[in-house]
Amino acid sequence: MKTKQHNFSKLAERLKSSMIRELLKYANMPGAVSFGGGTPDPETFPRHELSKIASEILEEEYKYTLQYSVTEGDPQLINQILILLKRIYGIEGLSHENILITVGSQQALELLGKVFIDSGDYVVVGDPEYLGAISAFRMREPRFVVAKFDEDGPDIDMIEQKIEEIDRAGEIKKLKFIYVVSNFQNPSGVTTSLEKRKALIEVAEKYDLLVVEDDPYGVLRFEGEHVPSIMKLGGTDRVILLNTFSKILCPGLRIGVVVADKSIVRKMVLAKQGTDLCSPSLTMRLAARYLERYDVLEQIKPAIELYRKKKNEMVRALENYFGDIKGTKWTNPNGGLFIWTTLPEGYDTMEMFKFAEQNKVFYIPGEAFRPYSEPSSSMRMSFCLPSVEEIHEGVKRLRTAFDQYRVSRGMK
Numbered sequence: 560m561k562t563k564q565h566n567f568s569k570l571a572e573r574l575k576s577s578m579i580r581e582l583l584k585y586a587n588m589p590g591a592v593s594f595g596g597g598t599p600d601p602e603t604f605p606r607h608e609l610s611k612i613a614s615e616i617l618e619e620e621y622k623y624t625l626q627y628s629v630t631e632g633d634p635q636l637i638n639q640i641l642i643l644l645k646r647i648y649g650i651e652g653l654s655h656e657n658i659l660i661t662v663g664s665q666q667a668l669e670l671l672g673k674v675f676i677d678s679g680d681y682v683v684v685g686d687p688e689y690l691g692a693i694s695a696f697r698m699r700e701p702r703f704v705v706a707k708f709d710e711d712g713p714d715i716d717m718i719e720q721k722i723e724e725i726d727r728a729g730e731i732k733k734l735k736f737i738y739v740v741s742n743f744q745n746p747s748g749v750t751t752s753l754e755k756r757k758a759l760i761e762v763a764e765k766y767d768l769l770v771v772e773d774d775p776y777g778v779l780r781f782e783g784e785h786v787p788s789i790m791k792l793g794g795t796d797r798v799i800l801l802n803t804f805s806k807i808l809c810p811g812l813r814i815g816v817v818v819a820d821k822s823i824v825r826k827m828v829l830a831k832q833g834t835d836l837c838s839p840s841l842t843m844r845l846a847a848r849y850l851e852r853y854d855v856l857e858q859i860k861p862a863i864e865l866y867r868k869k870k871n872e873m874v875r876a877l878e879n880y881f882g883d884i885k886g887t888k889w890t891n892p893n894g895g896l897f898i899w900t901t902l903p904e905g906y907d908t909m910e911m912f913k914f915a916e917q918n919k920v921f922y923i924p925g926e927a928f929r930p931y932s933e934p935s936s937s938m939r940m941s942f943c944l945p946s947v948e949e950i951h952e953g954v955k956r957l958r959t960a961f962d963q964y965r966v967s968r969g970m971k
């Protein structure tokens with residue numbers, strides 16, 4: 560019998576299995592150390608509290624929790640979100656019409672693509688950039704304008720230069736937004752400086768553009784000063800802020816938050832109706848009641864302290880095992896879950912991967928975070944899940960892998 564050749568859409572034909580999934584296939588084998596995962600530690604999830612609330616709201620609020628909700632999201636959760644926006648960012652004066660609750664930030668990224676991007680449009684992203692955003696935008700076939708991400712955020716001069724070119728070509732209306740993960744970027748761990756945040760808004764004003772600020776990690780700061788958000792600096796006229804409960808509460812609830820101008824929220828609501836009608840009433844109400852009863856910013860403190868310790872251990876291990884290799888560097892983030900390690904020029908972390916795999920240590924090659932996947936000498940290393948011993952052991956193995964790779968290439 561012949562297997563049926565399905566007549567997929569052009570979009571479906573373009574979809575490929577994620578490189579990360581392929582790479583991390585063996586990351587869970589016994590004895591392996593994985594710096595690859597990007598997920599929070601399950602031990603930080605308040606499971607007992609959530610379980611108690613879940614049973615209550617199923618019994619007592621079933622008319623809401625087991626029913627369709629409005630597309631905009633649970634009004635009671637939005638009340639709590641408005642309080643949090645004030646506490647976290649000092650943002651005030653917003654109303655319910657400025658908020659949309661999505662199924663994780665991932666859906667917000669996808670909806671942004673739907674309401675802003677037509678095939679051939681431009682969006683500005685970083686190098687490196689959050690892979691989830693690239694995949695969501697890519698569905699809409701944009702041209703990615705790629706700007707280097709430095710140790711203090713995006714290269715603004717490069718952004719301006721590229722925007723100028725687009726403007727000169729008479730295509731500025733096709734440039735839809737500048738996307739930036741402002742705090743402890745995934746994958747680099749970099750926080751965009753206050754100067755660069757202001758400069759980004761200046762560029763956006765000069766060319767009448769939007770900035771999409773994605774901030775899942777801002778609350779996970781373990782040292783240093785809070786930097787005012789781009790939304791706080793630029794307001795809803797210029798900025799769309801994405802947030803999520805995935806990294807501060809738990810990803811399984813799938814709750815993301817869009818903060819934007821009312822007209823943008825309205826369009827995204829219409830787009831969401833065609834996607835899923837509404838976010839799950841049950842998890843939205845669960846989050847709302849949790850936020851009413853517990854202080855999520857207090858509750859997350861022990862986790863932040865744990866991440867701080869592990870980050871410091873990873874930096875120490877890198878100094879121990881890679882300190883003698885000229886041209887190697889790593890970021891030392893003040894929060895979040897990731898360190899970005901860069902090997903000397905000419906090395907390719909994708910090529911090195913097989914040596915790492917043989918040594919049972921895993922990371923994500925930098926190539927995965929480039930919209931046009933070019934070879935990269937960098938890698939993303941998460942310090943969140945491995946234990947302190949595993950962090951040291953893993954970095955030690957990484958050095959072994961590096962030496963083997965170096966020899967195989969005849970490099971010194």
Ligand SMILES: *Cc1c(COP(=O)(O)O)cnc(C)c1O
Binds near residue numbers: 664666773805
């Ligand atoms: C984890 C993460 C998200 C959140 O995704 P959810 O869909 O809300 O779980 C969004 N943006 C970045 C940069 C992330 O790292």
